[in-house]
Amino acid sequence: MGSIGEAIDINMEILEAIEDNYGGVTVNMKKEEPMDSNKFHTMLRTSISQWRLLGKKGVWIKLPIELAHLVDAAVKEGFWYHHAEATYLMLVYWIPREIPHTIPANASHRVGIGAFVLNNDGQVLVVKEKWGKNTGTWKLPTGVVDEGEDICTAAVREVQEETGLETEFVELLAFRQSHKSFFGKSDLFFICMLKPLNFTIQKQDSEIEDAKWMAIEEYAGQPKLNQSELSKTIAKICVAKKEKQYTGFSALPTTTGHSSKKSYIYSNI
């Protein structure tokens, strides 16, 4: 019944939102379009009323860090934090008062790798770190798996970065899950066996004190290493693998049916 003029007025009061498949809407605020916090607050309130009438449930607001002055208004309106990355904050709100929310959980785990690189002489690639609690012990190269990075790729990358060696992924030998490792988050640590493709070590200087090939028995026999039940178990697995008495998981490329997204499945083939 409204005139075009009225329709435009209504449009101006409502935040632009994208609908998702779960009855929710997402507002992607743009840093190029700065907004006064009072105006944002009014628009947000009007928008929620509108979305409520439309039967919407979850409301997501992705707020670039450049619009940090709008966080407070969203929180005052009942939004809470879902997650944040360096450049943005994701806020979320649940409209239906009668239904408990089904907002998916935030990422809960950090993922790391340890690389077991064995040469043809039965020697293992070991490093001494410059910083942290393990200085003085010869240990396997380790590192953090980046968001979007495959575990098998991360292991090869870390060895290259720390020691200059080119390697290829052979097998995943074991993994450890631990909790409260940083800021209350959990941690998964995967031991990957790699095959060296060259043998001359060029160590990285800023984090690595020293790097070398070491007889695996010498590595496994280090007293300090054996003080940790975990390190001892990992060393035992590495020795068993060297003696061909251990089978881990291989990495098989696979796809899922719906999206045909590529991923790896790790299993005993």
Added chain:
Amino acid sequence: MGSIGEAIDINMEILEAIEDNYGGVTVNMKKEEPMDSNKFHTMLRTSISQWRLLGKKGVWIKLPIELAHLVDAAVKEGFWYHHAEATYLMLVYWIPREIPHTIPANASHRVGIGAFVLNNDGQVLVVKEKWGKNTGTWKLPTGVVDEGEDICTAAVREVQEETGLETEFVELLAFRQSHKSFFGKSDLFFICMLKPLNFTIQKQDSEIEDAKWMAIEEYAGQPKLNQSELSKTIAKICVAKKEKQYTGFSALPTTTGHSSKKSYIYSNI
């Protein structure tokens, strides 16, 4: 040289901070102590100058959601977002201009489980979900591993929640890593074999359409399941396990040497 009065003045200008082992400081802002954003901005600026003189590197501010009005001041001072949970936002800043920052990465992965529960008649526990893209297919019970929860515990919990069955963890059969699964985060999905301790199903109503025991060959033969390369591989592994032709990873409780924190290592024993 200053009097006590001057010392108190200085104290009032500096935010209370805890030192960490990496040359950084953490400010835990308290929701019970609200603060004007201008005052906070001034104190933050003064504090950073002070910490710079002391040679501090990383600065962390944990800001409860009740203090959302202080986010903007921290961002204006050069802080960026590290991570957020429902109740707080963690901001971070790096003081030394000449050294690249070594701030640890945020959690990057969500972790899920699929439960392979096999009874003595060679039947597998399957469910039909009410929502999502898999309605109509009989599938293994699945769920998300909570922050701080062990994978083996999460599998037992999810089966109990979805079907009422009590089970115990037997073996981890395989896992899949995929990327960009939600908000750009990565995803790890672990297939766990469980042994049922009772057999009468009482399905959960809000998410589960139906639950039953099904001959494993019938489960693995579903046409829709076989459209997904991943589901097909998992079903094959389950069939091989039923026929005792497959070995996965067992869960061994372990501790690390430094903190004696308990955790599980998953390996082929």
